[in-house]
Amino acid sequence: MFATFTAPSFGAVHAHRTGKNGAILPCRPRRDHPICEHGRPEGCGARHDRDDPQVGQPLCASCYDYRGAVLRNAHAGEPWRRFTQALLAALARLLGIRRTHLRAALRLSYAKVAEYQTRGLVHFHAVIRLDGPDGPTAPPPGWATVPLLDEAIRHAAA
Ligand SMILES: [Zn+2]
Numbered sequence: 488m489f490a491t492f493t494a495p496s497f498g499a500v501h502a503h504r505t506g507k508n509g510a511i512l513p514c515r516p517r518r519d520h521p522i523c524e525h526g527r528p529e530g531c532g533a534r535h536d537r538d539d540p541q542v543g544q545p546l547c548a549s550c551y552d553y554r555g556a557v558l559r560n561a562h563a564g565e566p567w568r569r570f571t572q573a574l575l576a577a578l579a580r581l582l583g584i585r586r587t588h589l590r591a592a593l594r595l596s597y598a599k600v601a602e603y604q605t606r607g608l609v610h611f612h613a614v615i616r617l618d619g620p621d622g623p624t625a626p627p628p629g630w631a632t633v634p635l636l637d638e639a640i641r642h643a644a645a
């Protein structure tokens with residue numbers, strides 16, 4: 488499986504958005520034109536090009552949770568570590584078997600790449616692989632299917 492793990496939102500940022508036909512869409516259109524507690528608009532009707540320097544910047548720097556965003560980046564490895572633990576547990580739970588039995592029957596391996604999004608947060612692209620107990624030279628058991636792995640990844644990531 489190839490999966491992308493995106494950080495949560497720490498506040499609204501300007502975005503380059505495109506429609507199905509490739510046309511650039513308004514950034515964050517809001518019909519009711521709300522204003523934040525700092526007197527700045529919570530919406531943005533501009534159509535930002537991909538290289539517009541505003542893209543990825545908060546709509547309001549005072550509303551944006553910079554502390555949360557910085558801490559998230561600094562500790563990005565920890566949710567990943569917990570994910571890999573949770574994935575084995577999720578697989579075992581979905582199959583109704585013990586983790587020790589699962590470990591004896593297959594091997595999970597990962598390759599991940601960290602990438603900065605325009606908003607400055609790190610996200611991960613990961614290849615998650617199921618093999619037999621001896622690694623890549625051994626086929627996984629027949630019941631270790633891609634749909635099962637997909638479901639387990641979603642559970643563990645949540
Ligand atoms: Zn905008």
Ligand SMILES: [Zn+2]
Nearest residue numbers: 523525547550
């Ligand atoms: Zn604000």
